C-alpha cells in the first residue's frame with residue numbers, strides 16, 4: 001500500500017503561531033509561498049489544516065454540516081454561554097438558526113434603518129471640529145447604539161447610556177489572550193483580569209435577565225429582535241427558554257458590535273486616503289434619504305465589499321470533522337480542525353489581482369463566488385448578521401460622508417492587530433473632522 005501524502009507545514013509551530021497572532025494576512029501570504037495550500041499548523045487549541053483555495057473552501061462549506069463539530073467552543077463558552085448559536089452543532093444549531101434568522105431577513109432591515117441613521121447622526125453631531133479624535137471608538141459607539149436599540153429595543157437616552165456603559169465595560173475587560181490561552185480563564189482569589197471580567201459579565205447578565213422578565217411580564221409591542229426571539233417557536237411550537245435567549249443576546253452583542261465597528265473604521269480609513277473616491281461616493285449619494293435606496297447604490301456597495309475583502313474582520317473560521325476526511329488528497333489528522341482562511345482567500349492573486357490594493361471597482365467589474373469572497377464565512381454557519389452589518393455600514397457611511405471630511409492624522413499604511421476574535425487596525429485611527437459647508 002502506498003503511504004498517504006503528508007500535509008506540508010512547519011516543524012516548530014510556536015514561532016509561526018506567534019506570527020499568525022501578530023498579523024494573519026502577512027502570515028498566510030508567507031505560508032502560501034513556503035508550504036503551499038493546504039498546509040498544517042499546530043495551535044494552542046489543537047492541530048489545524050488551513051486553506052485559502054476557493055475550490056477547497058467550497059468543499060468544506062458544501063459538506064454535510066452534521067459531519068462537523070464547532071472548534072474552540074470551550075474557550076468561547078464562558079463569554080457567550082453554552083447555548084450560544086456560535087457553539088452548538090447538529091440539529092440544535094439548525095433549530096436555533098431557524099429561530100434567529102427571521103430577525104435578520106433582508107425585509108426586516110427597513111425596520112432598523114432609521115435607528116442606524118439616527119445613531120450615526122448623533123455620533124457625528126458630537127465630533128469636535130478641528131481637533132483630533134479616535135475613529136475606532138466613534139464607530140464602536142455607533143454600532144453599540146444600533147445593537148442596543150434594534151436588539152434590545154432600548155430607545156430612552158438614559159437607559160441607552162446605562163446599557164452602553166455596562167456592555168462597553170464588559171467588552172473592554174476581555175483581553176484577546178483570554179481566548180487564545182484558555183489557561184488564563186482563572187480567578188486568582190477574586191482578583192485579576194478574569195475575575196474582573198466575570199464580575200462585569202454578571203452585572204450585564206442581571207440587566208439582561210431583568211429585561212427578559214419585564215418583557216415576559218408586561219407583554220411587548222416593540223419592534224426589536226428581543227421581542228421576535230421571545231415570541232419565536234420551533235416546528236414543535238416550543239419557545240426558547242430564558243437562559244438560551246440570554247446566550248443568543250450576548251452572542252449578538254459580541255458578534256455584531258465590534259465586527260461592524262471595525263468594518264466601518266476601515267471603510268472610512270480608505271475613503272479618507274482617497275478623496276477622489278470619497279467625492280464619487282458623495283456624488284452617488286446625492287440628497288437621497290431613503291435607507292432602502294442608499295443600500296442599493298452600486299459604488300457605495302462596492303466600497304463596502306472591497307473594505308471587507310481588503311480588511312477581513314474575521315481572519316478564518318474552523319470546523320472539526322467528526323469522521324475521517326481528506327482535503328486535496330491529504331488525510332486530515334484525527335482531531336484536527338479544517339480552517340477556511342478568509343484572510344488567505346481574499347488575497348489570492350489569481351482571484352483578486354494586485355490583492356493588496358484597495359480597488360472597489362473590482363466588485364463593479366465582476367461578481368465573486370461565495371467561496372472566493374467570504375467575509376461572513378459560509379455554509380451552515382454563515383454569519384446571521386451579514387445583511388444587517390452591510391445595511392448599517394452603508395447607512396452610517398452615507399451619513400458621515402455627507403456630513404463632512406475626515407482627515408487621517410497618519411495616512412500611511414496601518415498594521416493589523418488581533419482584537420479577540422476579530423482583526424482590526426493597530427491603534428485607533430486618529431482623525432480630524434471638518435463639517436461640510
Ligand code: HEM
Nearest residue numbers: 086255256259260263313314317376377378381383385389
Ligand atoms: C462586518 C461585520 C461582520 C462580519 C465580518 C461577520 C463575520 C462573521 C463570520 C466570519 C462568522 C462565522 C461564520 C462561520 O463560522 O462560517 C459569523 C458568525 C456569526 N455572526 Fe457575524 N459578522 C459581522 C456582523 C454580525 C452582526 C451585525 C451580527 C448580529 C447582530 C452577527 C451575528 C453573527 C452570528 C449570530 C454568528 C454565528 C452563526 C452560526 O454559528 O451559525 N454578525 N460572523
